[in-house]
Amino acid sequence: MTERYDIAILGGGNAGFGVSAVAAAAGKRIAFVEERDFGGTCPNRGCTPKKVLVAAAHAMHDIETAPVHGIEVSGARLDWARLIARKDEMIGFIPDAMAGVAEKRGDVYRGTAQFVGPDRIQVGDRVLEADNIVIATGSTPRMLPIPGAEHMITSDEVLSDAAPPGDVVFVGGGVIGMEFAHVYARAGARVTVLEALPRLLPRLDGDAVDQLRLESERIGIAIRTEVRVAEIRRAGTRFEVVFEHEGERHVLACDRVVNGTGRVANVAGLDLEAGDIAHDGIRVQVDESLRSTSNPRVWVAGDALVGPAQLSPLATLEGQIVGRNIVHGTSEAPDYAVVPSAVYTVPALAGVGLSEADAREQGLDVDVAVNDMTGWFSARSYGESVAWSKVLTEKASGRIVGAHIVGHRGEELIHLFAFAMKFAITADQIKETIFGFPTFASDIKNLL
Secondary structure (H helix, E strand, O other): OEEEEEEEEEOOOHHHHHHHHHHHHOOOOEEEEEOOOOOOHHHHHOHHHHHHHHHHHHHHHHHHHHHHHOOOOOOOOOOHHHHHHHHHHHHOOHHHHHHHHHHHHOEEEEOOEEEEEOOEEEEOOEEEEEEEEEEOOOEEEOOOOOOOHHHOEOHHHHHHOOOOOOEEEEEOOOHHHHHHHHHHHHOOOEEEEEOOOOOOOOOOOHHHHHHHHHHHHHOOOEEEOOEEEEEEEEEOOEEEEEEEEOOEEEEEEEOEEEEOOOEEEOOHHHOHHHHOOOEOOOOEOEOOOOEEOOOOOEEEOHHHOOOOOOOHHHHHHHHHHHHHHHHHOOOOOOOOOOOOEEEOOOOOEEEEEOOHHHHHHOOOOEEEEEEEOOOOHHHHHOOOOOEEEEEEEEOOOOEEEEEEEEEOOHHHHHHHHHHHHHOOOEHHHHHOOOOOOOOOHHHHHHOO
16 A cells, blocks of 8 residues: 655654654645654764763763862762663653654654655555655764674663773774763773774864863873774673784773764665665765755755764754755755854864864965963863863954864853854954853953
């Protein structure tokens, strides 16, 4: 039996809900297909539960700095099992709540979708035909071609493990790897990060990453770059990671090995060929309006896209844009110029806009203001171990084109820079603005 819909949405995460909000308001008949938990990666297995663990790491950091304030603390210990239970309690309601929203907006199908034609998908023994099909299937952990890779766990297992490891090795120093490395280190684990590239977090400003690396090493995380991992093997109840670094072969024993290389678009099982969807095995080819270049019935949004940052607010925005393009017949394209983001290490690294290298590559004539704020009153008041910033301002216009902060509540302050960039507020106009004092935000005028 074939069911007919205006829109079939593959995936019940932020992108899918962005599409459905617009389509449902327009009275479109919608089918939702979800193979796992409604809500997707972010609220169930990603940014939301991770932030519960990061908050605990912040508490441990505050305990570390307590003597600065004349407070002596002894015997502090993070109870990992209680922390995971708290995380579960905080997010446990999400899948059912999100499924309820999906059921109000359309028909829900549980299972894995596969294309069986340009306008048809199959879910189990049901075939759904739709005028528009949206691939919003999110992402999946990147698999590594390393002998013994099956011994690695992913962020899913980190978030559900009832006990922390004594020794842990992260293969990959990406965002996920660095965030969980900091959480584990604050929980008392001995952490090593092995990165294949010359530096960590290659998409971020290099000087900001250097500051984060110094702070990571200060708290005991061992970091090695330009590493080739040759093998992961079981050694009794533990594991051994065999790798090459600076021409030498090393063997590192540990309790757990974590895949910290990030995530890739979850499209491998969709049978894209059957849907006449152009792709290169990893990337679905789309135009600027997020429509398939080969099949105009098909759209892609969220982490299933390759190129834009994998961020839940972007997924929602992309889904809403796809929804509007379908409903109104438009060709709206997302604007990725001003997208604030943060690496939720402790302290965090936050950024928006261009890195200094990107600005130079684009030929922009910029003023670069770099500040070490650890000696400033605000940083000293809170005993900050790292407080650093870099702000890029175009000389001719005074507009801010990039900002990068490590520590100093950067994950919050970065939004003020994003707001200024979005609405063309110049550096001079920020300097003329009155901020409450003494606050971290009031330091912004001195960062330019």
